[in-house]
Amino acid sequence: MREISAKLITRTVRDLCMQAACDLPEDVEALIAAGLEKEESQFGKYSLEKILKNVKLARIEHAPMCQDTGMTVVFVEVGQEARIVEGDLTEAINEGIRQGYEEGYLRKSVVKDPVFDRKNTGDNTPGVIHMKIVPGDRVKIEVLPKGAGSENMGAVKMCKPAEGVDGVKEFIINSITQAGGNPCPPVIVGVGIGGTMDKCTLLAKKALARKAGEPNPNPAYAEMEAELLERINKLGIGPQGFGGKVTALAVHIETYPTHIAMMPVCVTLNCHAARHKEAIL
């Protein structure tokens, strides 16, 4: 058994939270820059220029690129040959979030009850933590700070199998049309198809963590991603919803086997500030 200290987990999560808020992944930045080359609308170009300037400024000044530093989604893969010592893993992650948001001067945006007592917890905890046990003796931690502007525009549909691929595409396109300028386009579209209702939402969120623009390894889904991206960019929404040709930067589809009677689909959106950092311990 390889031992990994809970304190190391905390320090890692803290650092990832602070880095993610200020340092946009270069794959996302490259897609925004490519979007600027394609964009024709004057307001679209204006928006993309400001966005790219902001990305660079945030990186240099270690300032959050967006004031919504998100609710912290954490994907953890724990190798079954690894043992967490000196503390509780969930608490170690939340302590990392607490420290990262305090020391990084990040906004605390979590309220303790969704309906009755919407009081800010003051430290951005708890995070939304997804754990998975995997082979090996490593621990992989991915931090995705998820802003609400884009998260609010996600949607789930329990499609009927008879709706087929066209039904799935229509639901995805309709979701983007409904979202319009709200989720801070250009967006990255995460799609989860299959499993159960809960499984497809998790797949969609995992799809957002994929390297931006990388196609699904299955050629049928890769083709579907490319077709959807083209159709979305014909909707005219454009950067910030001001009208234009660049509404989405990428469509990522993740799938899972499902029930004979089901075809669940989840669409989750990430704004252009598609923040993501990971570490392997």
Place this chain on the structure above:
Amino acid sequence: MTNIKKLSTPLTFDQIKDLKAGDQVTITGVIYSARDAAHKNMVDALKENKPLPIDVEGQIIYYAGPTPAKPGKVIGSCGPTTSGRMDAFSPEMMEQGLKGMIGKGPRSKAVIDSMKKNGAVYFAAIGGAAALIADTIKKVDIVAYEELGPEAIRRMEVKDYPCIVAVDSEGNDLYQIGVEKYRVEV
């Protein structure tokens, strides 16, 4: 977009009438940040016939909740939040004299109708360009609802804050005009 209109607060009737959807502007003067919880508190106060914590007559509300200021800075990153969540509250604020709103994303028909009736304007800033925008905010004071943390109402002195007229006082809506222009039927 070469001709940038320079605005100063509070907005005057003549300034507002001159603004058209798609105009690029900069704002200098005082604006007030308020978002979800602050709006709910204010509208609740009005229902109970209590005064608002700020006089909104002729003022601009900025839908924003900043990150904490680092030492030596007046504010952290401070871009606009999604305005649509304030749609339920905005008409009542305009009835109280509010003349300008800054946020991001489209507004409801009810808000646009109220803007036409009350002669108000909606400005869009670039969502997610929060570090860049923060440089235009020169002084910040919390003036109400301090307990709300990032959602407290802040009085902000801004200089050349950049934004675009998204919906003008005649109801012209850049979000509709722009999207129609670039939509390709398939």
